[in-house]
Amino acid sequence: xxxxxxxxxxxxxxxxxxxxxxxxxxxxALLLGFVMASFxxxxxxxxxxxxxxxxxxxxxxxxxxxxxxxxxxxxxxxxVLPFKVFAxxxxxxxxxxxxxxxxxxxxxxxxxxxxxxxxxxxxTFGQTLNTVVLPQAFRSVIPPVGSTxxxxxxxxxxxxxxxxxxxxxxxxxxNELGYSIIWTFVWIAVGYLIxxxxxxxxxxxxxxxxxxxx
Amino acid sequence: MAVDPLIELRDVNxxxxxxxxxxxxxxxxxxxxVVVVIGPSGSGKSTLCRTINRLETIESGRxxxxxxxxxxxxxxxxxxxxxxxxxxxxxxLFAHRTVLANVSLAQLKxxxxxxxxxxxxxxxxxxxxxxxxxxxxxxxxxxxxQQQRVAIARALAMDPKALLFDEPTSALDPEMINEVxxxxxxxxxxxxxxxxVTHEMGFARSAANRVVFMADxxxxxxxxxxxxxxxxxxxxxxxxxxKILKH
Numbered sequence: 477x478x479x480x481x482x483x484x485x486x487x488x489x490x491x492x493x494x495x496x497x498x499x500x501x502x503x504x505a506l507l508l509g510f511v512m513a514s515f516x517x518x519x520x521x522x523x524x525x526x527x528x529x530x531x532x533x534x535x536x537x538x539x540x541x542x543x544x545x546x547x548x549x550x551x552x553x554x555x556v557l558p559f560k561v562f563a564x565x566x567x568x569x570x571x572x573x574x575x576x577x578x579x580x581x582x583x584x585x586x587x588x589x590x591x592x593x594x595x596x597x598x599x600t601f602g603q604t605l606n607t608v609v610l611p612q613a614f615r616s617v618i619p620p621v622g623s624t625x626x627x628x629x630x631x632x633x634x635x636x637x638x639x640x641x642x643x644x645x646x647x648x649x650x651n652e653l654g655y656s657i658i659w660t661f662v663w664i665a666v667g668y669l670i671x672x673x674x675x676x677x678x679x680x681x682x683x684x685x686x687x688x689x690x
Numbered sequence: 691m692a693v694d695p696l697i698e699l700r701d702v703n704x705x706x707x708x709x710x711x712x713x714x715x716x717x718x719x720x721x722x723x724v725v726v727v728i729g730p731s732g733s734g735k736s737t738l739c740r741t742i743n744r745l746e747t748i749e750s751g752r753x754x755x756x757x758x759x760x761x762x763x764x765x766x767x768x769x770x771x772x773x774x775x776x777x778x779x780x781x782x783l784f785a786h787r788t789v790l791a792n793v794s795l796a797q798l799k800x801x802x803x804x805x806x807x808x809x810x811x812x813x814x815x816x817x818x819x820x821x822x823x824x825x826x827x828x829x830x831x832x833x834x835x836q837q838q839r840v841a842i843a844r845a846l847a848m849d850p851k852a853l854l855f856d857e858p859t860s861a862l863d864p865e866m867i868n869e870v871x872x873x874x875x876x877x878x879x880x881x882x883x884x885x886x887v888t889h890e891m892g893f894a895r896s897a898a899n900r901v902v903f904m905a906d907x908x909x910x911x912x913x914x915x916x917x918x919x920x921x922x923x924x925x926x927x928x929x930x931x932x933k934i935l936k937h
Contacts, residue, residue: 519763592745593782593841597796597848598772600765607799612786 479655480663491667493641497632502625504568509575534573542566547638563635571628578620582613622679626672643667694721696883702751711737713907724884726894729904735887739856743774772800775845779857781837783829790825793844815843819873835866852883903927
């Protein structure tokens with residue numbers, strides 16, 4: 477118990493770091509995932525290829541490797557940004573591949589007739605997707621998007637290894653100060669639980685509000 | 691008839707893999723004409739209907755609407771589809787929108803009408819198909835016949851030059867078929883150009899200017915309803931009619 481009270485500001489910093497990473501990466505992942513899912517169902521072949529390559533490469537790369545590639549690779553091409561931004565990029569892009577596939581499976585749950593009806597009325601591909609298909613797909617993807625974002629929150633721990641302030645990384649300082657390793661980790665775990673359970677609660681609420689009525 | 695051709699198909703061929711579903715189709719539909727397409731299942735009549743607004747692509751041949759060839763993809767195709775309404779067997783109303791929004795949506799997005807203008811037009815059309823009081827319900831709350839009438843109103847909202855009906859009554863209970871056919875009869879009387887794929891022989895007799903009989907991907911007969919139903923020329927059509935008119 478003392479670990480928490482005596483080092484509250486350290487914990488709080490780490491906690492806020494993880495929250496920040498999670499929120500920014502989630503926004504990036506949702507936006508990119510949305511764009512890539514649109515590409516994967518687009519009538520234009522080159523867009524479909526781009527979407528498929530994006531998903532294949534990012535989904536099949538270990539996240540740690542991706543962090544190395546972004547944090548050590550991009551500066552070589554002259555792109556120097558704060559490590560935190562790099563971490564958000566790596567986490568966001570990685571998770572966008574999963575979001576993309578979740579959205580695409582949601583799109584596939586919408587009967588083809590819905591899209592055909594929209595197109596037969598003269599709506600363009602973008603209008604069909606945005607006003608007819610995605611609003612219906614949205615209801616069925618709420619639970620899996622929630623799971624993917626929870627995974628993102630936990631994956632953000634890898635950023636700690638690249639000297640980005642986040643929750644898991646606080647153990648190093650506390651360990652050096654000689655605190656019990658068990659209680660250090662218990663409080664770290666509680667911190668993660670607060671974040672992941674909040675995401676669960678948010679998505680439960682969304683599901684109640686917009687989910688498919690059965 | 692057919693002095694002023696609105697829909698023209700020339701030497702149209704379509705394959706599903708090895709299957710040759712449309713064979714050298716030539717068909718002209720004049721402005722204001724009602725053409726009913728009948729034939730056994732698998733004869734290609736639904737596919738024919740869907741090629742006219744390019745929901746199905748074709749391998750060879752030409753399709754023109756009002757003198758303009760059907761564009762490949764993109765904006766041009768979307769514009770042309772707005773001119774040709776389509777009514778589906780399974781209604782395909784937008785499940786997440788109210789009846790009124792279903793009819794208004796494409797007016798807002800495609801015709802760029804103002805919301806109140808679009809809604810006014812939608813209510814007019816719902817009145818015309820007898821569903822004004824259901825405007826604020828969702829499609830799932832309506833019966834099949836009501837949903838199909840909403841679908842017709844939705845197609846009409848674009849002020850199309852022609853309407854395509856792909857088996858509009860095949861998914862309906864018998865007692866609901868008539869309410870849909872009555873709306874279609876009224877449209878025919880008002881001079882709407884219509885291509886109707888159907889099994890409703892009564893509608894074909896009373897509303898059609900021409901009956902097109904298809905079998906195995908070909909147009910076998912293309913005649914007036916009286917001539918077709920009283921004296922079919924081909925054996926295939928005689929066989930078909932003997933089977934369906936027996937009961």
